[in-house]
Amino acid sequence: MPEYKNEINEIVIKKRKTSRNLTLSNIIDFILVCFIIVLFYVTMPVTSTKVLFIPKGSTNDIISYLNKSGYEMNIIDAVIIKSMGYVQSGWIDINQNKLTKMDFIYKLITSKAALKNITLIPGETSYVFLKKLANEFNLSEEKLTKLYNQYAYKADGNILADTYSLPIGMKEDYMIFYLFSQTNKKYEEFSKKIFGVYDKKKWYNYITLASVIQKEAATINEMPIVASVIHNRLKKGMKLQMDGTLNYGRYSNTIVTADRIREDESHYNTYKYTGLPKDPICAVSLDAIKAAIFPVKSNYLYFVRDNRNGLHKFANTFEEHQANIRANIGVEKNYSKVKEVESQIDVEAQNIMKTDIAEQKPVSIKDLFNNIN
Numbered sequence: 001m002p003e004y005k006n007e008i009n010e011i012v013i014k015k016r017k018t019s020r021n022l023t024l025s026n027i028i029d030f031i032l033v034c035f036i037i038v039l040f041y042v043t044m045p046v047t048s049t050k051v052l053f054i055p056k057g058s059t060n061d062i063i064s065y066l067n068k069s070g071y072e073m074n075i076i077d078a079v080i081i082k083s084m085g086y087v088q089s090g091w092i093d094i095n096q097n098k099l100t101k102m103d104f105i106y107k108l109i110t111s112k113a114a115l116k117n118i119t120l121i122p123g124e125t126s127y128v129f130l131k132k133l134a135n136e137f138n139l140s141e142e143k144l145t146k147l148y149n150q151y152a153y154k155a156d157g158n159i160l161a162d163t164y165s166l167p168i169g170m171k172e173d174y175m176i177f178y179l180f181s182q183t184n185k186k187y188e189e190f191s192k193k194i195f196g197v198y199d200k201k202k203w204y205n206y207i208t209l210a211s212v213i214q215k216e217a218a219t220i221n222e223m224p225i226v227a228s229v230i231h232n233r234l235k236k237g238m239k240l241q242m243d244g245t246l247n248y249g250r251y252s253n254t255i256v257t258a259d260r261i262r263e264d265e266s267h268y269n270t271y272k273y274t275g276l277p278k279d280p281i282c283a284v285s286l287d288a289i290k291a292a293i294f295p296v297k298s299n300y301l302y303f304v305r306d307n308r309n310g311l312h313k314f315a316n317t318f319e320e321h322q323a324n325i326r327a328n329i330g331v332e333k334n335y336s337k338v339k340e341v342e343s344q345i346d347v348e349a350q351n352i353m354k355t356d357i358a359e360q361k362p363v364s365i366k367d368l369f370n371n372i373n
Helices: 002-042 059-071 075-084 101-110 126-136 141-151 172-195 200-216 220-236 258-263 286-293 318-326 344-354
Strands: 045-047 051-054 090-093 098-100 115-119 163-167 302-305 312-315
Touching: 045 101, 059 075, 075 101, 098 101, 115 126, 126 141, 141 172, 163 172, 172 200, 172 286, 200 220, 200 286, 220 286, 220 302, 220 312, 220 344, 286 344, 302 318, 312 318
Parallel strands: none
Antiparallel strands: 045 098, 051 090, 115 163, 302 312
């Protein structure tokens, strides 16, 4: 009997060992199959745009977005991504059109933002800038213009003159909304720092005034002086009669002729109409806005460019102004923009431009903007 029991035990032990071996073998086979499946999966080809937009959200949200965008992503991709890191949001530079699934996932996790700089020059019009934007970012000028006109608060001045780092591959609607949004944030921040509030309607009166300054001033330090001329003429009900107001839209860089002054019937023609134009003429810098709000104190009503240095000669009376014009006759133009002798007003203007806006008090503007075309 004992021998029989031993034989039974040996058989049971052998069966258990065989079962364990089979189970281990099955597990190994399963792992190998899974590995082969995953290996096959991650080497599948993926076609992508070189620049890709990734929305903010969890990994699962991003996977869902990419899946809806035609990238056929699923839970396997989510597991791989979570094990490797996370996907940054925004426009990212994939830099390839065709790659494997694994390379695509790796690019999602490691790629940097795809950015390109573009500068909106102070004094340039939206008409010119949108052409430049379309050309440099390979976008539709027609779509950009349509979107701009549809959502712009004013005909111009809706985008602050500045350098912008924009994602390559951003579509026309995103581009316009981004530029408008960034500008509005800057306008609101600047306004609140000066006035404590942001009244968009009143603020754009300053933008319009600043756009005239931007077109007319020869230097930043001249801006508060040009601003004083505009303030003084508006207060007296005089026509501004400034050429720069006719450099709007498509005419941004054209010479203003006598014929143009006679024939232009738009509200921008300050030779024909009293007050400011109803819209800004161009994009403005923060310097021009600052000068519009903090003009130097003067009695100046006129100015003309001085051929000797490219700066302006300012005058209180029409007779002085005529004398300044005659002084240019026969003088060769030299645009060094360096003045030999500075007046007290020049010094005051320089101090305005270098002093922080929070430390300055805006001049009284009561009734200043009542007369807008």
